[in-house]
Structure formats: C-alpha cells, structure tokens
Amino acid sequence: MKYRTVELDGIVIGCGGAGAKAAIVAHDNGAKIGIVSKCRMGKAHTVMAEGGMAAAIGPQDGPEKHFADTIIGGVALNDWRKVWKLVTGGKECIEYLESQGSIFDRSDEGNVQPRAFGGHSEKRVCHVSDRTGHAIIHTLKNDVLKRDIALFEKTIITSLITRNGKVVGATALHIPTGELVLFKVKFAILATGGNGAIYKYSTNSKDLTGDGVYLAYEAGAELMDMEMIQFHPTCMVEPEEKKGILVTEACRGEGGILINSKGERFMKTAKKPDGSPMYVGKLGQPELEPRDIVARAIEKEWEEGRGPVRLVVCKNAWRNEVKRLSIPAELHALVDESKLLDDDGVRKKLASMVEQFEKFAHTDITNEGMIVRPGHHYMMGGVKTEAETCSTRVHGLYAAGEVGSGVHGANRLGGNSLTDIQVEGKVAGKAAAQYAKTASHDNCEAEATIEFGRIESMLGENGIKSSSIREELREYMWSNVGMKRNEEGLKKTLEKIAELKKKSAGVKVSGARQGNVAWQEAIETVGMLAVAEIVVRSAIERKESRGAHFRTDFPKRKKEWILNIICEKGHGGISISKRPIEPIPDNLRKLIPEEKMRELYGE
C-alpha cells in the first residue's frame, strides 16, 4: 500500500474557529502542529455565522448574568464549568480579534456596541454587521498563516489510530490527488463542527457530516447529549434549493417581528391558560425567547394552517404587509413601528440578509416580510470532554467547538457558539501542547494499512451510489427525528438506518482518484449513518421533553431527567448510559433567579 507519512506532535482536524484557534495556541505553546481540513482555510462553516458572538461587555452586564441566561436557556443540562469558562472568556475574544485588525460594529461614540439576541437578558451579542463568523474565520486564518503551522487542506481524516488507550495516528485522504496520508502524532484535536448533513433541511455547510463524533466514537471516546439538536426558528423556505438557509437571529435582535398569514403577531397574542402572556421574551420582545421556544411557536402556526409565517424587520415592510394582508387595527396595535429599522438601518445592519433574499428569493426585505420556518441548525451534544482541558477519555484526543458537548445543555443561546469555539479552541490547544511534552510517538503502520485498504476498497464500478443512501437518511431524520419526536417514528428510523447500513456495504465509487468528490462522500456516509443512529438511540432513551428535544409521547419536562445521556462503542454496538450532572456550586447557583431555579429544578 502506497501512502505518505507525516510526523508531527499533533494535528487539529478542522479549520473552523475552534480548529484555527487550537492550532495557534498549540503552536505558541511549543507543539509542532498541522491543520487537516476538508475545506481550504477560511472556508469552514464558521464563515457562515452571521449574528454575532456573545460577550458580557455592557456596563449593566457581566459574566454572572450571562451565566444565568445560558443555564436557563440550556434547561439545566449544561456543564457549569464550561459555561463559566465561556462567560468569562468572551471579552478576551473580542479584544484578541480587534488586536488582529477586526472591527466590531460600534456606537456613534466609537465603542463596541452589542445587539440583543434570544434568551440573553442584556444586549451582549457583538457583531461585524451580519457577517461575524466571516470576520472571525479570516482573522484567525491570517493569524495561523503568520506561524509555522503545516496545512493539509482538502484532506479528510478517515480514522484515528489508538494504542493502549492513546492516540498515535490518523489516516487521511488528500482529495485533489487521491493520495493517502498517515499522520503519526501524539495528539489529535477534533474541531470538526456539527452534523447538519444528516438532515434534509439544514443551515449547515456541506462539510458538516458529523465526522468528528464518529471518529471519536470509533476511537473509544464517550459521546454526550446527542439527542439535543437545535432547530433554528427562522430559515428560508423558498426556493426549494435554498430551503434551510439561515435567516439570522440578528433580524429579531434588531427588533424584527413574526406574523402569521393573518398578520397576527402570534408570539405577542399567545396566552397561558390563566390569561397571562405565554411569551415574555427578553428586552420587551416576545420573539426573543430562546430558540427552542420560538421554533416551536413558528412551527405551530404553519402546522395549524396559519402559514406562511413572515419575519418583518423594516418599517416600510410592515406598512406594506398591513396593506397587503389587510391587517385589522387591533392586530396592528401589537406592533410598535418605531422599534423596527428603517430602510437604511436594514441595509447596514442586515446587509447579508438583504443580499441573500434579493439573490435567492427575489425579495426586497425592506419592502416585505421574509417567509421563514425552522430548520436543523446546531448540535448541542457531541464528544464528551473535560472542561479544564477539552480532553476525552482517550489520551491525546481532544475536542473543541461544536463537535464538543456540555456548554449549551439542551438548547444553545444564539451568539454563544462563536465565543465557545474560541474559548475551547484555546483550552484544547494549550492542554494538548502540554500533553505532547511528555507523550511519545508509537507505531501505527499496521492499523493504517488496514484502514487504507478499507478506503481503497470503495473504488470500483457498478456499485450503489452513496448519494442515494444519504438522501433516504436525510428524509427520515427530517421527518422523524426533527422538532417533534415519538417512539414509533424513532424506531422506524432505526430500522431504516439498519437497512441503509447494509446497503452502504455495496457502495462503489467510479472515476479517477484525483478530485473524486464521490469518494469523499462515500467515506462520510459511513460515519453519517453511525452518527444518525447515535442521535436516534439517544432520543429514544430520553423519555421527556426538554429544550430542543421534544417528545410528543412524553411532552413534559421531568426533574429526574436532569442528567446526561452517554453513548460509547460497546461490544455489540452502541452502549447507552445515563450520567448525573455535577451540581452547580452555591455561589453560582445564587446567580439564577429563584423562580427560575424552581422552574428548572422543581425546587
């Protein structure tokens, strides 16, 4: 078997915000490091992030409030240690990015001016127009380029090699040349992002096939909370090709409102049985409830025949909708027009949205509302790691960013991921570099040869196409493992996955080795099926509804389910267990308002 061998202290897998940051910090702590990524630098999914990154920098704000909001949003499933790291790390992230030449949006006086976001009790989402991820990824990329960090772009890691519970290598395929590569390393940092590709409609970029979760699982690490998948409330609906593309939460953060086909601002009119408002939201806006709640409210309107739901951000658009939908005066009164942006404000603050709707839907969002519906967005669960080091139970294996778990609990607050990826990237990079100082390389050629054999055996003629398997998987996951789940649908999906797994053994990829997209897809599909199964089994296990996980057959939240669901590779397949969550220490517990504590913990 012909392959190239590269020896380094360690590799970072993925060049999103988490990967780039981890590589920089590992390098600066003395590690000889490389970044391996399916895409080129600056192209990772992080580039898509729009609305902003959360940092408690306002005069009224502080990590304490941010901490409470994040735990409330995550419905008590969060790892409090990670949350504390997140909320105390935001300010430094902004300072670092600006020290490298990024400029966050500012007030007239010239200071960084955060915006409102769902679930945040203060304006704390700092942003670069509505292309914050773009600013972060390019800034980090350039900082990587200033260093002696080896780059292996357009290269997919296919497996991790372990010996005696330690990472010693990783196998890879370089897509442009079709060359096989063995990385001999002391550590690997997973920064592979989420798993959007297993769902039919997702905001995620193509690369996000859940590889990191699969690699970690196969290497013997634990996975946690994999049932917790966030559905973003507002995604594009038309045209079909762009269904699922994100409509940023910044639209609501900048005052945008949601109306149904009757022109009713339904999040304002919804009432609890006792007549009090169902949604209070934050900062006086019911549309700024946490995402799981807004997503379910929007979906309900569609399902009950009051769609399309529109998101209106502009004064002018609101006036036009009033006329077009003949909105009666009493509904009209629910909207304070002065809180909406004017044309100019929309073009400045939501520039990407203006462009996106113009190009994809031929809609001018300063003139009309945007038609929106929820879609797959974010993986709250992932590889289980320690808060202090981002290490897994496999020595030398670390995970940072969306591929990790625990920070966001059962529901992520908007803006918290862009902070998280940088905070965790730093933690992982530092810990891994430290570990490398005492760890050693080991042989892994035998394992590599077997793995390369598996990859090579996918080439051939007249086999099943992996695209057909993916399509069926996505359809099933979307229909049965989406915002609403029940035992029957989940079990049906498990059967389907089993069938698709059998089918995938017959996948063959034709064509040359060079630039073979289908080869990459065939490799990914194996992992996607495994990851989908883990999501479904975890969802079956959690017999309650909490945050993003909503079971129609167990619609209530239950105190006894304040625990993590852990998956690991067992002898006969996935082994599942429940693990208690470390209680929040008293000094931090006090930060959460009492009535919220009662709501969350039934105290």
Place this chain on the structure above:
Amino acid sequence: MENNITVKILRTTDEGSRFQSYEIERVEGMTVLGALIHIHDNIDETLSFDYNCRAGRCGTCGVVMNGKPTLACETQLPKTNEMVIEPKRSHAIIKDVMTDDPDIWKIRKDVLKFPFTPKTSQPFVIPPHQTERFNVLDSCIECGLCQSSCPNIKNGWIGPMHAVYAAKLDAHPLDTLDRSELLMRKGIRLCDTNFSCQKSCPKGITITQDAIIPEKEAWIDKNGIFFRLGKQ
C-alpha cells in the same frame, strides 16, 4: 423538452480537456451550483467541483459560466437553452471545474509581514463613519473571481484579491503602516484599471476604486511619479 437546459461542462480526461453535455430539467430558483449537484448526484458522480456553504459566504464555488466568472451557489440558471461551465481562470485545475490557487497563502504570508499595527492601545475607539472603506473591503470572501477575471495577472502582479486585503489593513482607521510600497513590488503597476475585477466581484466590492487606486495614489504621494520606478 422545453423546460430543459443543456449544461456543457469542460471536463478533465486522460486525453486532455473536453466538453461534456448534460441535459437537466430547470427547477424554479435553481442555481448553477444546484445544477452541478443535480448532475453529480443523479447523472454522473465523477463530475468534480467545489462548494461548501451554498449561501454565498465561503467563496468556494467559483466557476466561469457562459464566459463570466460566477459564484455558482448564488447565480440562477441563465435564460439561455445552454449553459457552458468552465474552471476559474488563472487557477490550477485539479479536475473538471474543481480548481486550486496554489500560491494563495505564499502571497498572503508576504502581505502579512506588514500586519495590522495600531497606533493606540485597546480598547479602541473607532467612530463608525471612519470605517466605511474598511467595511467594503472587509466583506471579501476570497473567492478568487477577481483574480480569475484579471487580464494582467502575470509577470509578478499578485492580483486584485491580495490588493483588497492589503488595502483593507491600510484602510483601518488605527493602522500605522503603509502597504503601497509592498504592492508596488508585487506588481500593482501592471494593473491597467480596466475594472474587470470590480465588475466580476460577487460581493460588489469596489476593488478598483477602493483598493487599487488608493494604493497607487498612496505610493505616488510618497514616492513621486511612476517613472522613477525604473531606478529600483
């Protein structure tokens, strides 16, 4: 069929490049990328091309469509019966319309020898009206379409995309360096300001106006007129 479109793609074969045609159905709102994905998934999985975000953010999906550098994911199918797809120019072809820019980071590293160097310490106070030109240049997604459209990328001109990055740093209200000298060494004088980069930029970045001309001006302001360059 009336609603069909013929997609002619320049493909890499053992015998060199040749066009291959595929007939597909037009779907409402279908983009060039949508057509490529449809062909790959349903007709010919050996077709190679690149994309990631499918939303005009990552700059991975550039191709030349009917002669024009195009971001595939945000360009709807043309009204014509035929659409010709070729790889980005001034890029290396990996296979079919999958391309690579092998020098991109080498050049960027040269520019990064002049990193952002602020005149004040943090926290920075930057009134928003000072960042207008910076913001325009900062929205570059590094798709390389301007590079692909530039007729003068040769003889050492690194091209408009790199000029946009250098000019962005120069446009930072707090930056203290001047990168015009660097750009002059990297061939900016070969740019004949024909605006093809600016016209091809999918993000509407006014490259000629806000990057190239200000940099040339800055150099002249510092060094006097162009012909002195001969002495260097």
